[in-house]
Amino acid sequence: MGKWTCRCGQTMNDHQAFNLNIYSVYSDELLEDIFNNTDEHDRISYEDISEASFYMWKCPNCGSFMVFGEEDNKDCFTFYERQTSAKAEPLFDPDQELNIVVVEFQEGGNGYTYICDDPTIHVGHGVIVPTGKENTEKTALVVQKYHALPKDITFPVEKLKRVIRRYSIFDPETSKIVCKNILEHGRILNACSKKVKIESKQIYHAIKTPLGYFWLELNRVPIPMKITQIQVQDKKYQVDGAFYIKPAKVNYRKLLELELCADFDIDASRWIDVLSDENVWGNTWELNDLQFGITAGESTEFEDEVVARKFSRIPLYYDWHPEFEDYYGFSIAWKKYESDSDLSINFYTT
Incomplete structure (x- = not known):
């Protein structure tokens, strides 16, 4: 029947020949019929398997797929490139200290903790910070500043919000x-x-x-x-x-x-x-x-x-x-x- 080549260069022989990388794929309706006809041991017959809607070949090199027999045409195939999800990077380097500030919205009021990426912000500075579910910007006063490793912070560090900028009327x-x-x-x-x-x-x-x-x-x-x-x-x-x-x-x-x-x-x-x-x-x-x-x-x-x-x-x-x-x-x-x-x-x- 010919040969097909994956984008990575791997060649697949005749898709109708025996191939460990070929999978039978069924339509939802056919799959339902197959399992409705299982025996007392939940086994299905070879004849049922052979009636698969189309075949899918998985490239052993890159993991991409070539699907054959779609649209009722055994010679028609579609290439599906493998989508690799990027490895999720940790939000914080466990060995990197975070610059933490505590702010008050009213003098002597409750203190609220934020991550501050600006090292020039110090105690006594006014800052703009996000508040509430809508992240409404409000002005607050920095009353405390310290450094800590993520593991040493006693509350979920991923929930901490960041200072937006220093507050200033200077133009x-x-x-x-x-x-x-x-x-x-x-x-x-x-x-x-x-x-x-x-x-x-x-x-x-x-x-x-x-x-x-x-x-x-x-x-x-x-x-x-x-x-x-x-x-x-x-x-x-x-x-x-x-x-x-x-x-x-x-x-x-x-x-x-x-x-x-x-x-x-x-x-x-x-x-x-x-x-x-x-x-x-x-x-x-x-x-x-x-x-x-x-x-x-x-x-x-x-x-x-x-x-x-x-x-x-x-x-x-x-x-x-x-x-x-x-x-x-x-x-x-x-x-x-x-x-x-x-x-x-x-x-x-x-």
Whole structure:
């Protein structure tokens, strides 16, 4: 009758000849008839087997099938390539530690555990996470971070959801445009130079630091500022730079918010600790091997003049009392990072 060749190259002789790789295949109706005619020992006769609807040959090499006799034509055949299902890879490498974070949706509320693939997300960062069956995106605060092997996690690790991204209101494109405009049209104090010269009556529009550029914005609009260098002679506490920044002029009747802005996302830095003292509040961070701190001063009479946005640690003013404006302003200091317990930044900003 001829020969047929599988796609892998294996040749099959006449399909009607005896072949260990040939199977009889039956239609549903014929198969039912065959089993209806079994004897008392559930055996069927050869004649019944020979009435198979068509024959199927399995290639001994690749496991594909060639089916003959379909459509009532013994010379007609169809090739069925073997579908190999890919071996399911484990969801987690048992020897690879997972970066785990615990988040709270309300301060002091229940903690919820997520896998976090972004190693730059730390305690104190706001994050966007999926919640519920519909995976609704919600904002939460990271309150704990640790690493663990899949086998050491006490609940089904395959059921853990992943942090989507870090939450931030920082707009890099807007910041880039604003900073570019300030650099082109404003006066910049270069605080990166070894000998910084500040004219006492000079108005500046930005300060250049090893961290990036900083400027003041009143109601989201850049404003001129006065800068004073903080100089303290102390052998124990040393910093590379420390400055006090105040707005040159504020229309306090129209003040909605006054903030110290930068051309980088301050809150993306690794938070270290709160900086606080009498009438002073702020925070300290670590970024690119530099420790830096930002604080804002409050009056002795009023409260909550200095606040921070949700999931942010950058101090800003929501209230301004002109009779206490000598208290108001931002202190910023930086130095090469040594340790979280180093109090030098605290000393210069509080």
